[in-house]
Amino acid sequence: MSDRRKERNSLVILRLALRNIKEGGLRTYLNVAALVLVILLIIGFQGLFDGMLASTTRAMIEDEVAGGQFWHENYDPYDPLSIEDSHGRIPEKLRNSIKEGEAEPVLIRLGTIYPQGRMQTALIRGIDPKQKVLSLPTETLLTENTDLPVMIGTRMARNMKLKEGESLIIRWRDSKGTFDAAEGRIVSIMNTQVPAIDEGNLWVPLDRLQEMTALPGEATIIIMGSDTDGHTPSSGWIFRSRDQLMSDIREIVRTKRISSLIIYLILLFSGMLAIFDTQVLSLFRRRREIGTLIALGMTRQQVIALFTLEGMLYGIIALAVSILLGLPLLFYLTSEGIALPEIIDSYGIAMGERLYPVYSFELVAGTVILIMSVVTVVSFIPTRTIARLNPTQAIQGKIT
Amino acid sequence: MSIVSVKGLVKKYPNGTNWFTALDNVNLEFMKGEFSGVIGPSGSGKTTLLNMIGALDSPTEGYSVIAGKDTRNMNSRESARLRNHHIGFIFQTYNLLSFYSVYENVELPLLLLELPGQERRKKVLDALEWLGIEDKVNSRPAQLSGGEKQRVAVARAVVKRPDLVLADEPTANLDSENSFNILEMMVKLNRELETTFIFATHDEKVMKYLRRKIHLMDGRVIKDERSTEGEKQFGHSQARP
Numbered sequence: 001m002s003d004r005r006k007e008r009n010s011l012v013i014l015r016l017a018l019r020n021i022k023e024g025g026l027r028t029y030l031n032v033a034a035l036v037l038v039i040l041l042i043i044g045f046q047g048l049f050d051g052m053l054a055s056t057t058r059a060m061i062e063d064e065v066a067g068g069q070f071w072h073e074n075y076d077p078y079d080p081l082s083i084e085d086s087h088g089r090i091p092e093k094l095r096n097s098i099k100e101g102e103a104e105p106v107l108i109r110l111g112t113i114y115p116q117g118r119m120q121t122a123l124i125r126g127i128d129p130k131q132k133v134l135s136l137p138t139e140t141l142l143t144e145n146t147d148l149p150v151m152i153g154t155r156m157a158r159n160m161k162l163k164e165g166e167s168l169i170i171r172w173r174d175s176k177g178t179f180d181a182a183e184g185r186i187v188s189i190m191n192t193q194v195p196a197i198d199e200g201n202l203w204v205p206l207d208r209l210q211e212m213t214a215l216p217g218e219a220t221i222i223i224m225g226s227d228t229d230g231h232t233p234s235s236g237w238i239f240r241s242r243d244q245l246m247s248d249i250r251e252i253v254r255t256k257r258i259s260s261l262i263i264y265l266i267l268l269f270s271g272m273l274a275i276f277d278t279q280v281l282s283l284f285r286r287r288r289e290i291g292t293l294i295a296l297g298m299t300r301q302q303v304i305a306l307f308t309l310e311g312m313l314y315g316i317i318a319l320a321v322s323i324l325l326g327l328p329l330l331f332y333l334t335s336e337g338i339a340l341p342e343i344i345d346s347y348g349i350a351m352g353e354r355l356y357p358v359y360s361f362e363l364v365a366g367t368v369i370l371i372m373s374v375v376t377v378v379s380f381i382p383t384r385t386i387a388r389l390n391p392t393q394a395i396q397g398k399i400t
Numbered sequence: 401m402s403i404v405s406v407k408g409l410v411k412k413y414p415n416g417t418n419w420f421t422a423l424d425n426v427n428l429e430f431m432k433g434e435f436s437g438v439i440g441p442s443g444s445g446k447t448t449l450l451n452m453i454g455a456l457d458s459p460t461e462g463y464s465v466i467a468g469k470d471t472r473n474m475n476s477r478e479s480a481r482l483r484n485h486h487i488g489f490i491f492q493t494y495n496l497l498s499f500y501s502v503y504e505n506v507e508l509p510l511l512l513l514e515l516p517g518q519e520r521r522k523k524v525l526d527a528l529e530w531l532g533i534e535d536k537v538n539s540r541p542a543q544l545s546g547g548e549k550q551r552v553a554v555a556r557a558v559v560k561r562p563d564l565v566l567a568d569e570p571t572a573n574l575d576s577e578n579s580f581n582i583l584e585m586m587v588k589l590n591r592e593l594e595t596t597f598i599f600a601t602h603d604e605k606v607m608k609y610l611r612r613k614i615h616l617m618d619g620r621v622i623k624d625e626r627s628t629e630g631e632k633q634f635g636h637s638q639a640r641p
Contacts, residue, residue, distance in 0.1 A: 297484025
């Protein structure tokens, strides 16, 4: 068959399929509605996860991870007992970067605070108040007050019932193991999405902490300003790239995404079941029509193509309706975000008060391709019976 | 000129462990412009023979040549093309597509022939006019009477001016009045367009019109009768009941 003839043939089949779909009435509406629901829910939920990952990643990079970190070889953030020995001289190689503001040393020590007469363990983090590597308001630590200036996060303030301007007793051990204590004053309460640097953390000026702990010129971690994997290893220090530091959060989001996949599969299955049912019923109900079309000169392949195309058209119409209904909704969600309940904070994921979904081209195109592929397959499978259909029986409304 | 030639046609269907012979060594020849019928009781093989001639079914043995085309080695695409270009079907139950209007039903064979829109429109309207149903152009089959439905079916069968029209019990579901009208129209079409008509029927009303009656019994041709009676009748159309 010539290309032109094939093209004309396809147009005839498309015309017939469109006519049948148009006349499908309630059957068409229900199938399209089921598919629209599936498309919007899949894109909607995936967009939420993408948004969650994007927001978390951005917050962690800005407030905690920056471009990667050198960790003292003993430092293990998941083992508080390792903190005591996690300090060392800032490597010579990095001093220049620190001086130029491209890297920032942080000294982390274990301490105890006594807010409102209670005792609470805390991590005391010393950082240069003038640093620009992290997007934390550390400049608030620049104060003439003789008390130790302390910056805490909103979660810490809420849990410890601490307010700006209040003071609290801080106790720590210096490098020799001697206990010491001082009065600290809350100079600012920062709002950060990253719980790991908020809850149980006191931010103080680096030089003061080095002095308090008798660890001059030492640090626990050195945060690098720019993202690179090519840092020269320094003895006693291990470089953790941004990718490595973000791997936990990516894993959490991936796990949540996988669990949500089950929901998508159920949704997808329901949508496809609707199409499949429609096709099977159509083949049964329209067997006389199939026989007639064959008698009128259609080949079986054309009839199969007609029925498959009808199924696919449900998908195409559903996509069009999804664009019409979904675009404004998704646009609204992208610009306004979704308010998150406070309990989300306890999940340990760095998320703000609002979650802004991200609907990428890849997500939309991927979903469209997925839906159309599945719809095509599901539409085609039942029509294979046409190939075995005896037209003389079908004309009489019988299926053999 | 021969339009249909059937040679040694045998059709057997599996029937449990045995075979049921629906057609047994049928040899027939139909000439262009014939108005003939295959008659016989139910189960005699009339519809099977029409299906074979219409390339809707393949024989167990033998072959047929339709409009000069040997159907022996035809694949499904070629037989579809043969039906599309040369054969029109009329069914007992009309087999109109319920989704489509009268116009769309009649237009369907022309769409499959990929005729241009203007030509299709003209042919459809002409066919509807011949059949006297031009006022039903936008009606759906459900809105038509049995007689009107069969007229639409006839229009659909003849709209592409086929060489051959196969009509399987076309009047079985019609009353006498409608049967008469339909048959008169078929006679007129046969005369004006020289379309060959082959009926499968056991309806006495149809038989009166036939110029040739092929009697089938248990799949065999028992009599091939050419009468002048039918010819006379359609010459002055006085078969009204």
